[in-house]
Amino acid sequence: MSRLRTIARLIDIQRVLVKYGLDDIVKETHLLRPLRFFFYLFPRRRNRSAPLGERIRLALEELGPIFIKFGQAISTRRDLLPNEVADELAKLQDKVPPFPAEQAIAILDAAYGKPVAEVFARFDVQPFAAASIAQVHTAQLPGGGEVIVKLLRPDVQTLIERDIDVLRLLAGLADRYWQHGKRLRPLEIVDEYENTILDELDLMREAANAAQLKRNFVGSDLLYVPEIYWDFCRPEVLVQERIYGIPISDLDALRASGTNIQRLAENGVEIFFTQVFRHNFFHADMHPGNIFVIATDPEQPKYAAVDFGIVGTLSPSDLRYLAENFLAFFDHDYHRIAALHIESGWVPEGTRIDQLEAAVRTVLEPVFNKPLAEISFAQVLMRLFRVAQRFNVEVQPQLILLHKTLFNIEGLGRELYPQLDLWKTAHPVLKQWMNEQVGPKAFLKELRELLPRLREVLRDLPAAIHHLAGKAK
Secondary structure (H helix, E strand, O other), X not given: OHHHHHHHHHHHHHHHHHHOOOHHHHHHHOOOHHHHHHHOOOOOOOOOOOOHHHHHHHHHHHHOHHHHHHHHHHHOOOOOOOHHHHHHHHHHHOEOOOOOHHHHHHHHHHHHOXXXXXXXXXXXXXXXXXOOOEEEEEEEOOOOOEEEEEEEOOOHHHHHHHHHHHHHHHHHHHHHHOOOHHHHOHHHHHHHHHHHHHHOOOHHHHHHHHHHHHHHOOOXXXXXXXXXXXXXXXXXXXXXXXXXXXXXXXHHHHHHOOOOHHHHHHHHHHHHHHHHHHHOOEEOOXXXXXXXXXXXXXOOOEEEEOOOOOEEOOXXXXXXXXXXXXXXXXXXXXXXXXXXXXXXXOOOOOOOHHHHHHHHHHHHHHHOXXXXXXXXXXXXXXXHHHHHHHOOOOOOHHHHHHHHHHHHHHHHHHHHOOOOOHHHHHHHHHHHHHHHHXXXXXXXXXXXXXXXXXXXXXXXXXXXXXXXXXHHO
Protein backbone atom coordinates (compact mmCIF):
# COMPACT_ATOMS: atom_id res chain seq x y z
CA MET A 1 0.00 0.00 0.00
CA SER A 2 2.84 2.36 0.87
CA ARG A 3 4.48 1.80 -2.54
CA LEU A 4 1.15 2.45 -4.31
CA ARG A 5 0.68 5.63 -2.28
CA THR A 6 4.17 6.77 -3.27
CA ILE A 7 3.57 6.14 -6.96
CA ALA A 8 0.25 8.00 -6.71
CA ARG A 9 2.07 10.94 -5.12
CA LEU A 10 4.68 10.97 -7.91
CA ILE A 11 1.86 11.16 -10.43
CA ASP A 12 0.25 13.98 -8.45
CA ILE A 13 3.55 15.90 -8.37
CA GLN A 14 3.73 15.68 -12.17
CA ARG A 15 0.10 16.80 -12.45
CA VAL A 16 0.91 19.95 -10.45
CA LEU A 17 4.05 20.68 -12.49
CA VAL A 18 2.12 20.36 -15.76
CA LYS A 19 -0.74 22.43 -14.34
CA TYR A 20 1.65 25.35 -13.77
CA GLY A 21 3.39 25.00 -17.10
CA LEU A 22 6.60 23.53 -15.64
CA ASP A 23 6.66 20.65 -18.14
CA ASP A 24 10.42 20.86 -18.64
CA ILE A 25 10.98 19.61 -15.08
CA VAL A 26 8.90 16.52 -15.86
CA LYS A 27 10.89 15.90 -19.05
CA GLU A 28 14.22 16.23 -17.26
CA THR A 29 13.31 13.87 -14.39
CA HIS A 30 12.43 11.06 -16.86
CA LEU A 31 10.44 9.18 -14.20
CA LEU A 32 6.87 8.53 -15.47
CA ARG A 33 7.30 11.35 -17.98
CA PRO A 34 4.93 9.87 -20.62
CA LEU A 35 2.11 10.62 -18.16
CA ARG A 36 2.50 14.34 -18.75
CA PHE A 37 0.55 13.97 -22.00
CA PHE A 38 -2.38 12.58 -19.99
CA PHE A 39 -2.55 15.78 -17.93
CA TYR A 40 -2.74 17.93 -21.07
CA LEU A 41 -6.34 16.69 -21.46
CA PHE A 42 -7.43 18.58 -18.34
CA PRO A 43 -8.54 22.21 -18.80
CA ARG A 44 -7.28 23.55 -15.41
CA ARG A 45 -3.78 24.48 -16.59
CA ARG A 46 -2.03 27.66 -15.53
CA ASN A 47 -1.50 30.27 -18.20
CA ARG A 48 2.12 29.84 -19.32
CA SER A 49 2.29 33.57 -19.94
CA ALA A 50 2.20 34.13 -16.15
CA PRO A 51 5.67 34.96 -14.76
CA LEU A 52 7.86 31.90 -14.22
CA GLY A 53 8.58 32.82 -10.59
CA GLU A 54 4.88 33.04 -9.76
CA ARG A 55 4.20 29.66 -11.39
CA ILE A 56 7.05 28.02 -9.45
CA ARG A 57 5.87 29.52 -6.16
CA LEU A 58 2.25 28.46 -6.68
CA ALA A 59 3.34 24.94 -7.65
CA LEU A 60 5.50 24.60 -4.51
CA GLU A 61 2.64 25.90 -2.33
CA GLU A 62 0.25 23.33 -3.80
CA LEU A 63 2.78 20.51 -3.42
CA GLY A 64 3.09 21.06 0.33
CA PRO A 65 5.53 21.50 3.24
CA ILE A 66 8.68 19.79 1.97
CA PHE A 67 8.53 21.59 -1.37
CA ILE A 68 7.83 24.92 0.33
CA LYS A 69 10.91 24.42 2.55
CA PHE A 70 12.98 23.77 -0.58
CA GLY A 71 11.74 27.05 -2.04
CA GLN A 72 12.58 28.87 1.20
CA ALA A 73 16.12 27.49 1.16
CA ILE A 74 16.95 28.58 -2.38
CA SER A 75 15.12 31.93 -2.13
CA THR A 76 18.17 33.44 -0.39
CA ARG A 77 20.46 32.75 -3.34
CA ARG A 78 19.89 35.63 -5.72
CA ASP A 79 23.29 34.91 -7.22
CA LEU A 80 21.88 31.60 -8.49
CA LEU A 81 18.35 32.70 -9.45
CA PRO A 82 16.77 35.36 -11.66
CA ASN A 83 15.50 38.24 -9.51
CA GLU A 84 11.84 37.69 -10.36
CA VAL A 85 12.06 34.04 -9.31
CA ALA A 86 13.90 34.92 -6.07
CA ASP A 87 11.30 37.61 -5.27
CA GLU A 88 8.46 35.11 -5.63
CA LEU A 89 10.19 32.35 -3.64
CA ALA A 90 10.90 34.85 -0.84
CA LYS A 91 7.12 34.92 -0.26
CA LEU A 92 7.37 31.30 0.90
CA GLN A 93 9.30 32.44 3.98
CA ASP A 94 6.21 33.76 5.80
CA LYS A 95 3.45 34.43 3.26
CA VAL A 96 2.18 30.92 2.51
CA PRO A 97 -1.66 30.79 2.41
CA PRO A 98 -2.87 30.33 6.02
CA PHE A 99 -5.34 27.76 7.27
CA PRO A 100 -8.71 29.09 8.51
CA ALA A 101 -8.98 30.88 11.85
CA GLU A 102 -11.73 28.46 12.95
CA GLN A 103 -9.23 25.60 12.71
CA ALA A 104 -6.64 27.59 14.67
CA ILE A 105 -9.10 28.23 17.49
CA ALA A 106 -10.20 24.57 17.51
CA ILE A 107 -6.56 23.46 17.82
CA LEU A 108 -6.02 25.81 20.78
CA ASP A 109 -9.27 24.84 22.51
CA ALA A 110 -8.27 21.17 22.28
CA ALA A 111 -4.67 21.81 23.39
CA TYR A 112 -5.67 23.78 26.50
CA GLY A 113 -8.86 21.92 27.30
CA LYS A 114 -10.79 25.17 27.55
CA PRO A 115 -11.80 28.05 25.25
CA VAL A 116 -8.95 30.18 23.96
CA ALA A 117 -10.70 33.28 25.36
CA GLU A 118 -10.02 31.90 28.87
CA VAL A 119 -6.31 31.37 28.13
CA PHE A 120 -5.30 34.70 26.57
CA ALA A 121 -6.41 38.23 27.40
CA ARG A 122 -6.54 38.80 23.63
CA PHE A 123 -6.11 36.40 20.71
CA ASP A 124 -5.90 37.85 17.19
CA VAL A 125 -7.67 35.47 14.82
CA GLN A 126 -6.08 37.04 11.74
CA PRO A 127 -2.77 35.14 11.15
CA PHE A 128 0.34 37.28 11.57
CA ALA A 129 2.46 34.98 9.33
CA ALA A 130 2.15 31.56 7.73
CA ALA A 131 4.84 29.17 6.50
CA SER A 132 5.27 25.56 5.48
CA ILE A 133 4.72 23.77 8.79
CA ALA A 134 3.00 26.28 11.05
CA GLN A 135 1.32 29.64 11.22
CA VAL A 136 1.62 32.43 13.77
CA HIS A 137 -0.98 34.55 15.54
CA THR A 138 -0.40 37.48 17.89
CA ALA A 139 -1.92 37.52 21.36
CA GLN A 140 -1.69 39.05 24.84
CA LEU A 141 -1.11 37.11 28.06
CA PRO A 142 -3.37 37.67 31.09
CA GLY A 143 -0.50 39.63 32.68
CA GLY A 144 -0.32 41.98 29.70
CA GLY A 145 2.73 40.61 27.85
CA GLU A 146 2.57 40.63 24.04
CA VAL A 147 3.29 37.19 22.54
CA ILE A 148 3.15 35.21 19.35
CA VAL A 149 1.29 31.90 19.25
CA LYS A 150 2.65 29.36 16.79
CA LEU A 151 0.37 26.49 15.67
CA LEU A 152 1.18 23.41 13.63
CA ARG A 153 -0.76 23.06 10.40
CA PRO A 154 -3.51 20.41 10.51
CA ASP A 155 -2.38 16.98 9.18
CA VAL A 156 1.13 18.32 8.49
CA GLN A 157 2.82 15.14 9.75
CA THR A 158 0.82 12.95 7.34
CA LEU A 159 1.76 15.21 4.42
CA ILE A 160 5.45 15.19 5.33
CA GLU A 161 5.62 11.42 5.85
CA ARG A 162 3.98 10.92 2.45
CA ASP A 163 6.61 13.04 0.71
CA ILE A 164 9.47 11.46 2.67
CA ASP A 165 8.33 8.15 1.16
CA VAL A 166 8.64 9.76 -2.29
CA LEU A 167 12.14 11.04 -1.51
CA ARG A 168 13.16 7.60 -0.21
CA LEU A 169 11.90 5.91 -3.40
CA LEU A 170 13.85 8.33 -5.58
CA ALA A 171 16.93 8.00 -3.35
CA GLY A 172 16.72 4.21 -3.59
CA LEU A 173 16.64 4.41 -7.38
CA ALA A 174 19.63 6.77 -7.33
CA ASP A 175 21.52 4.52 -4.94
CA ARG A 176 20.92 1.52 -7.17
CA TYR A 177 21.26 2.91 -10.69
CA TRP A 178 23.14 6.24 -10.57
CA GLN A 179 26.89 6.00 -11.02
CA HIS A 180 27.48 8.44 -8.14
CA GLY A 181 24.80 6.95 -5.88
CA LYS A 182 27.12 5.08 -3.50
CA ARG A 183 29.43 8.06 -3.05
CA LEU A 184 26.64 10.61 -2.49
CA ARG A 185 24.72 8.28 -0.14
CA PRO A 186 21.21 9.52 -1.02
CA LEU A 187 19.37 7.12 1.31
CA GLU A 188 21.36 8.33 4.32
CA ILE A 189 20.71 11.94 3.32
CA VAL A 190 16.95 11.27 3.23
CA ASP A 191 17.16 9.59 6.66
CA GLU A 192 19.00 12.61 8.05
CA TYR A 193 16.45 14.99 6.52
CA GLU A 194 13.55 12.92 7.86
CA ASN A 195 14.90 13.12 11.42
CA THR A 196 15.39 16.87 11.07
CA ILE A 197 11.98 17.74 9.66
CA LEU A 198 10.04 15.42 11.99
CA ASP A 199 11.74 17.12 14.94
CA GLU A 200 10.13 20.37 13.75
CA LEU A 201 6.70 18.90 14.45
CA ASP A 202 7.20 18.93 18.24
CA LEU A 203 6.89 22.55 19.34
CA MET A 204 7.98 21.67 22.89
CA ARG A 205 11.28 20.64 21.36
CA GLU A 206 11.46 23.97 19.52
CA ALA A 207 10.79 25.78 22.79
CA ALA A 208 13.67 23.88 24.43
CA ASN A 209 15.94 24.80 21.51
CA ALA A 210 15.05 28.48 21.95
CA ALA A 211 15.76 28.32 25.67
CA GLN A 212 19.19 26.74 25.06
CA LEU A 213 20.09 29.31 22.40
CA LYS A 214 18.98 32.13 24.72
CA ARG A 215 21.26 30.77 27.46
CA ASN A 216 24.17 30.56 25.02
CA PHE A 217 23.84 34.26 24.12
CA VAL A 218 22.84 35.67 27.50
CA GLY A 219 24.36 39.14 27.83
CA SER A 220 25.46 39.13 24.18
CA ASP A 221 25.36 42.26 22.02
CA LEU A 222 25.09 40.11 18.90
CA LEU A 223 21.87 38.08 19.16
CA TYR A 224 18.57 38.35 21.03
CA VAL A 225 16.37 35.27 21.52
CA PRO A 226 12.77 35.80 22.67
CA GLU A 227 11.49 34.49 26.01
CA ILE A 228 9.53 31.21 26.06
CA TYR A 229 6.33 31.05 28.14
CA TRP A 230 6.43 27.41 29.16
CA ASP A 231 3.05 27.30 30.92
CA PHE A 232 1.35 28.05 27.60
CA CYS A 233 3.40 25.67 25.41
CA ARG A 234 2.14 22.33 24.14
CA PRO A 235 3.50 19.87 21.52
CA GLU A 236 1.33 21.60 18.88
CA VAL A 237 1.45 25.15 20.36
CA LEU A 238 4.42 27.45 21.04
CA VAL A 239 4.02 30.74 22.90
CA GLN A 240 6.93 33.14 23.04
CA GLU A 241 7.67 36.82 23.54
CA ARG A 242 6.77 39.00 20.59
CA ILE A 243 9.77 40.89 19.28
CA TYR A 244 9.68 44.13 17.32
CA GLY A 245 12.41 44.52 14.77
CA ILE A 246 13.13 45.22 11.12
CA PRO A 247 13.00 42.16 8.84
CA ILE A 248 16.53 41.39 7.68
CA SER A 249 15.31 41.44 4.07
CA ASP A 250 13.99 45.03 4.33
CA LEU A 251 17.16 46.83 3.30
CA ASP A 252 15.35 50.12 2.70
CA ALA A 253 14.10 50.20 6.31
CA LEU A 254 17.53 49.21 7.62
CA ARG A 255 19.18 52.04 5.71
CA ALA A 256 16.46 54.51 6.74
CA SER A 257 17.14 53.65 10.40
CA GLY A 258 20.84 54.42 9.89
CA THR A 259 21.88 50.82 10.58
CA ASN A 260 25.57 50.10 10.10
CA ILE A 261 25.09 47.48 7.37
CA GLN A 262 28.74 46.40 7.27
CA ARG A 263 28.79 45.72 11.00
CA LEU A 264 25.47 43.90 10.73
CA ALA A 265 26.84 41.59 8.03
CA GLU A 266 30.07 40.94 9.94
CA ASN A 267 28.09 40.22 13.12
CA GLY A 268 26.02 37.65 11.21
CA VAL A 269 29.16 35.73 10.27
CA GLU A 270 30.48 35.94 13.84
CA ILE A 271 27.17 34.66 15.22
CA PHE A 272 27.26 31.65 12.88
CA PHE A 273 30.84 30.64 13.70
CA THR A 274 30.25 31.25 17.41
CA GLN A 275 27.18 29.00 17.38
CA VAL A 276 28.96 26.24 15.49
CA PHE A 277 32.40 26.20 17.08
CA ARG A 278 32.02 27.74 20.56
CA HIS A 279 28.54 26.48 21.46
CA ASN A 280 28.21 23.49 19.06
CA PHE A 281 24.50 24.38 18.84
CA PHE A 282 23.42 26.36 15.80
CA HIS A 283 20.19 27.73 14.38
CA ALA A 284 19.91 25.80 11.12
CA ASP A 285 16.95 27.56 9.47
CA MET A 286 18.31 31.08 9.06
CA HIS A 287 16.33 32.24 6.04
CA PRO A 288 15.26 35.92 6.03
CA GLY A 289 11.76 35.19 7.33
CA ASN A 290 13.29 34.05 10.63
CA ILE A 291 15.66 36.95 11.28
CA PHE A 292 14.98 40.51 12.44
CA VAL A 293 17.21 43.44 13.37
CA ILE A 294 16.89 45.52 16.53
CA ALA A 295 18.30 48.89 15.48
CA THR A 296 17.71 51.02 18.58
CA ASP A 297 21.46 51.66 18.43
CA PRO A 298 22.10 51.83 14.65
CA GLU A 299 25.88 51.58 15.09
CA GLN A 300 25.51 48.39 17.13
CA PRO A 301 22.64 46.56 15.42
CA LYS A 302 21.49 43.37 17.10
CA TYR A 303 20.03 40.29 15.46
CA ALA A 304 16.79 38.77 16.78
CA ALA A 305 16.00 35.21 15.72
CA VAL A 306 12.73 33.26 15.66
CA ASP A 307 11.71 29.73 14.60
CA PHE A 308 14.04 27.30 16.36
CA GLY A 309 12.57 24.08 14.97
CA ILE A 310 15.81 23.11 13.26
CA VAL A 311 19.06 23.27 15.20
CA GLY A 312 22.31 21.46 14.50
CA THR A 313 25.10 19.94 16.56
CA LEU A 314 28.26 18.13 15.47
CA SER A 315 30.40 15.39 16.95
CA PRO A 316 33.72 16.54 18.47
CA SER A 317 35.63 14.85 15.64
CA ASP A 318 33.54 16.54 12.90
CA LEU A 319 33.85 19.89 14.69
CA ARG A 320 37.64 19.60 14.94
CA TYR A 321 37.89 18.44 11.32
CA LEU A 322 35.85 21.40 10.04
CA ALA A 323 37.76 23.95 12.12
CA GLU A 324 41.10 22.63 10.88
CA ASN A 325 39.86 22.75 7.28
CA PHE A 326 38.70 26.36 7.65
CA LEU A 327 41.98 27.42 9.28
CA ALA A 328 44.03 25.59 6.66
CA PHE A 329 42.10 27.48 4.00
CA PHE A 330 42.69 30.83 5.74
CA ASP A 331 46.41 29.97 5.83
CA HIS A 332 46.50 28.83 2.16
CA ASP A 333 47.57 25.40 3.44
CA TYR A 334 46.06 23.23 0.73
CA HIS A 335 48.34 20.32 1.61
CA ARG A 336 46.73 20.26 5.07
CA ILE A 337 43.22 20.31 3.54
CA ALA A 338 44.11 17.31 1.37
CA ALA A 339 45.70 15.50 4.33
CA LEU A 340 42.62 16.11 6.49
CA HIS A 341 40.34 14.58 3.86
CA ILE A 342 42.54 11.50 3.64
CA GLU A 343 42.92 11.17 7.43
CA SER A 344 39.16 11.42 7.89
CA GLY A 345 38.57 8.50 5.52
CA TRP A 346 36.33 10.61 3.28
CA VAL A 347 38.43 9.73 0.24
CA PRO A 348 39.51 6.21 -0.73
CA GLU A 349 42.68 4.75 0.73
CA GLY A 350 45.64 5.17 -1.62
CA THR A 351 44.60 8.62 -2.90
CA ARG A 352 47.69 10.64 -3.81
CA ILE A 353 47.85 13.62 -1.48
CA ASP A 354 49.76 15.79 -3.97
CA GLN A 355 47.08 15.33 -6.65
CA LEU A 356 44.25 16.16 -4.23
CA GLU A 357 46.21 19.17 -2.95
CA ALA A 358 46.67 20.52 -6.48
CA ALA A 359 42.98 20.08 -7.28
CA VAL A 360 41.87 21.88 -4.10
CA ARG A 361 44.35 24.73 -4.69
CA THR A 362 43.06 25.21 -8.24
CA VAL A 363 39.49 25.69 -6.99
CA LEU A 364 40.03 27.72 -3.81
CA GLU A 365 42.99 29.98 -4.53
CA PRO A 366 41.08 32.27 -6.96
CA VAL A 367 38.45 33.16 -4.29
CA PHE A 368 40.76 33.77 -1.35
CA ASN A 369 40.47 37.27 0.20
CA LYS A 370 37.81 38.33 -2.30
CA PRO A 371 34.59 40.00 -1.14
CA LEU A 372 31.32 38.19 -1.74
CA ALA A 373 30.51 40.47 -4.67
CA GLU A 374 33.46 39.07 -6.63
CA ILE A 375 32.90 35.39 -5.86
CA SER A 376 30.69 33.14 -7.97
CA PHE A 377 29.83 30.46 -5.45
CA ALA A 378 27.83 28.59 -8.07
CA GLN A 379 31.05 28.25 -10.06
CA VAL A 380 33.10 27.31 -6.97
CA LEU A 381 30.56 24.66 -5.99
CA MET A 382 30.55 23.16 -9.48
CA ARG A 383 34.34 22.94 -9.45
CA LEU A 384 34.41 21.41 -5.99
CA PHE A 385 31.78 18.91 -7.11
CA ARG A 386 34.00 17.88 -10.01
CA VAL A 387 36.94 17.45 -7.61
CA ALA A 388 34.72 15.33 -5.35
CA GLN A 389 33.73 13.17 -8.32
CA ARG A 390 37.32 12.72 -9.47
CA PHE A 391 38.59 11.66 -6.03
CA ASN A 392 35.44 9.78 -4.95
CA VAL A 393 34.88 12.01 -1.92
CA GLU A 394 31.97 10.64 0.10
CA VAL A 395 29.14 12.95 1.13
CA GLN A 396 28.75 13.18 4.92
CA PRO A 397 25.01 13.22 5.72
CA GLN A 398 25.63 14.49 9.26
CA LEU A 399 26.98 17.75 7.77
CA ILE A 400 23.95 18.46 5.55
CA LEU A 401 22.41 20.86 8.10
CA LEU A 402 25.68 22.77 8.36
CA HIS A 403 25.94 23.04 4.57
CA LYS A 404 22.34 24.30 4.40
CA THR A 405 23.03 26.92 7.08
CA LEU A 406 26.21 28.10 5.35
CA PHE A 407 24.19 28.34 2.14
CA ASN A 408 21.69 30.65 3.89
CA ILE A 409 24.33 32.71 5.72
CA GLU A 410 26.30 33.35 2.56
CA GLY A 411 23.12 34.34 0.72
CA LEU A 412 22.18 36.78 3.50
CA GLY A 413 25.68 38.25 3.53
CA ARG A 414 25.57 38.77 -0.21
CA GLU A 415 22.27 40.64 0.11
CA LEU A 416 23.31 42.80 3.07
CA TYR A 417 26.87 43.75 2.22
CA PRO A 418 28.42 42.28 -0.94
CA GLN A 419 31.86 43.68 0.03
CA LEU A 420 31.88 41.44 3.12
CA ASP A 421 35.13 39.53 3.68
CA LEU A 422 33.86 36.24 5.11
CA TRP A 423 37.32 34.91 5.89
CA LYS A 424 38.57 37.99 7.75
CA THR A 425 35.47 37.98 9.96
CA ALA A 426 35.51 34.26 10.73
CA HIS A 427 39.25 33.75 11.25
CA PRO A 428 39.54 35.26 14.79
CA VAL A 429 36.60 33.19 16.09
CA LEU A 430 38.09 29.96 14.75
CA LYS A 431 41.59 30.80 15.93
CA GLN A 432 40.34 31.43 19.46
CA TRP A 433 38.34 28.19 19.43
CA MET A 434 41.35 26.16 18.29
CA ASN A 435 43.53 27.74 20.99
CA GLU A 436 40.93 26.72 23.56
CA GLN A 437 40.95 23.16 22.21
CA VAL A 438 44.72 22.58 22.19
CA GLY A 439 46.20 25.33 24.39
CA PRO A 440 46.76 25.61 28.16
CA LYS A 441 43.05 26.32 28.80
CA ALA A 442 42.10 23.04 27.14
CA PHE A 443 44.68 21.15 29.25
CA LEU A 444 43.32 22.68 32.48
CA LYS A 445 39.74 21.90 31.46
CA GLU A 446 40.60 18.25 30.76
CA LEU A 447 42.49 18.08 34.07
CA ARG A 448 39.45 19.42 35.96
CA GLU A 449 37.26 16.79 34.31
CA LEU A 450 39.75 14.03 35.18
CA LEU A 451 40.25 15.02 38.84
CA PRO A 452 37.10 13.30 40.24
CA ARG A 453 38.06 10.03 38.53
CA LEU A 454 41.68 10.46 39.60
CA ARG A 455 40.59 10.90 43.23
CA GLU A 456 38.60 7.66 43.03
CA VAL A 457 41.62 5.80 41.61
CA LEU A 458 43.94 7.16 44.34
CA ARG A 459 41.41 6.28 47.03
CA ASP A 460 41.23 2.67 45.85
CA LEU A 461 44.98 2.37 45.16
CA PRO A 462 46.11 1.20 48.67
CA ALA A 463 43.52 -1.58 48.71
CA ALA A 464 44.57 -2.67 45.21
CA ILE A 465 48.27 -2.71 46.22
CA HIS A 466 47.44 -4.71 49.37
CA HIS A 467 45.44 -7.21 47.31
CA LEU A 468 48.27 -7.65 44.77
CA ALA A 469 50.83 -8.05 47.58
CA GLY A 470 48.69 -10.79 49.11
CA LYS A 471 48.54 -12.58 45.76
CA ALA A 472 52.31 -12.39 45.37
CA LYS A 473 52.97 -14.26 48.71
